[in-house]
Amino acid sequence: xxxxxxxxxDLELVFxxxxxxxxxxxxxxxIMISEVPVLAIDEVIIHKNSSVMYDEILALxxxxxxxxxxxxxxxxxxxxxxxxxxxxxxxxxxxxxxxxPGVVYSGDFISEDKEIVPVDDQIPIVKLGEGQEIELxxxxxxxxxxxxxxxxxxxxxxxxxxxxxxxxRESCDLCGDCVxxxxxxxxxxxxxxxxxxxxxxxxxxxxxxxxxxxxxxxxFHDKESFxxxxxxxxxxxxxxxxxxxSEILEEKAEEFLRELKAxxxxxxx
Amino acid sequence: MMIPVRCFTCxxxxxxxxxxxxxxxxxxxxxxxxxxxxxxxxxxCRRMIISHVDLIDEVIKFSRKG
Numbered sequence: 090x091x092x093x094x095x096x097x098x099d100l101e102l103v104f105x106x107x108x109x110x111x112x113x114x115x116x117x118x119x120i121m122i123s124e125v126p127v128l129a130i131d132e133v134i135i136h137k138n139s140s141v142m143y144d145e146i147l148a149l150x151x152x153x154x155x156x157x158x159x160x161x162x163x164x165x166x167x168x169x170x171x172x173x174x175x176x177x178x179x180x181x182x183x184x185x186x187x188x189x190p191g192v193v194y195s196g197d198f199i200s201e202d203k204e205i206v207p208v209d210d211q212i213p214i215v216k217l218g219e220g221q222e223i224e225l226x227x228x229x230x231x232x233x234x235x236x237x238x239x240x241x242x243x244x245x246x247x248x249x250x251x252x253x254x255x256x257x258r259e260s261c262d263l264c265g266d267c268v269x270x271x272x273x274x275x276x277x278x279x280x281x282x283x284x285x286x287x288x289x290x291x292x293x294x295x296x297x298x299x300x301x302x303x304x305x306x307x308x309f310h311d312k313e314s315f316x317x318x319x320x321x322x323x324x325x326x327x328x329x330x331x332x333x334x335s336e337i338l339e340e341k342a343e344e345f346l347r348e349l350k351a352x353x354x355x356x357x358x
Numbered sequence: 359m360m361i362p363v364r365c366f367t368c369x370x371x372x373x374x375x376x377x378x379x380x381x382x383x384x385x386x387x388x389x390x391x392x393x394x395x396x397x398x399x400x401x402x403c404r405r406m407i408i409s410h411v412d413l414i415d416e417v418i419k420f421s422r423k424g
């Protein structure tokens with residue numbers, strides 16, 4: 090297996106993996122989407138709300154705000170030593186007090202923990218009119234994407250097979266039809282030769298082979314190489330999502346092995 | 359009423375872009391260029407911003423009992 094990072098910034102990680110089966114790639118993708126834990130507001134205690142927005146809608150909006158997460162420091166509330174009563178290891182309290190007129194932003198939250206704050210402080214929550222007021226306490230907890238989308242660590246998380254473009258140089262007459270038809274503009278005729286500029290941008294749409302009357306160009310893909318694109322909501326760094334997903338996959342495999350061994354021993358076969 | 363916090367389809371947080379978008383378009387910039395500049399690549403996220411009507415100003419004059 091060979092891994093190469095193609096692109097990386099605060100929110101996005103693009104990497105190529107060679108020598109991987111589709112099943113494994115898909116397992117990793119699904120775990121990244123639904124099982125990597127992040128913090129999100131789960132319970133809202135509303136002391137006062139005279140805004141035009143109902144409490145339920147307000148609470149839903151608060152839940153969807155991504156919150157910076159440090160996975161080293163937090164545990165799931167169900168698994169915490171406090172037995173679900175709530176302690177600094179499993180929940181963070183954020184308070185929000187504001188009086189109108191004006192817009193309430195996610196940056197108006199005051200967190201009891203300096204590091205656990207909303208990712209973006211410019212997200213509008215509600216607009217308050219003259220004399221309207223909100224006063225609430227929100228509790229952020231760890232959760233998984235399969236339970237609610239607010240706990241999803243990734244926005245867009247996908248993979249595609251590595252595209253390859255086969256050119257039959259003997260029958261190609263350099264007519265240039267494929268160069269024009271390609272929607273990604275990755276083909277070029279240079280020095281009397283058809284060349285592919287950036288093969289990874291190819292979407293395998295097959296426009297080029299349809300344009301070619303001589304069947305001299307065929308795009309296909311490598312079945313055992315993948316390009317992963319992981320986009321984070323900002324709660325976790327994209328590489329942390331991939332690492333955590335691999336660890337979860339490993340744990341699942343280990344648990345399976347343990348249970349299987351126990352089951353075989355149990356039957357005495 | 360207010361701009362949704364996240365894109366309905368992909369889940370990208372887009373709430374913070376709405377006021378920036380409106381302000382820049384009002385100043386005369388091309389909406390397409392503004393969306394590109396804000397980093398909204400997918401059409402699911404772009405439609406969230408383009409098609410939103412901020413209706414809260416219509417109801418804000420009424421208050422609920424706090």
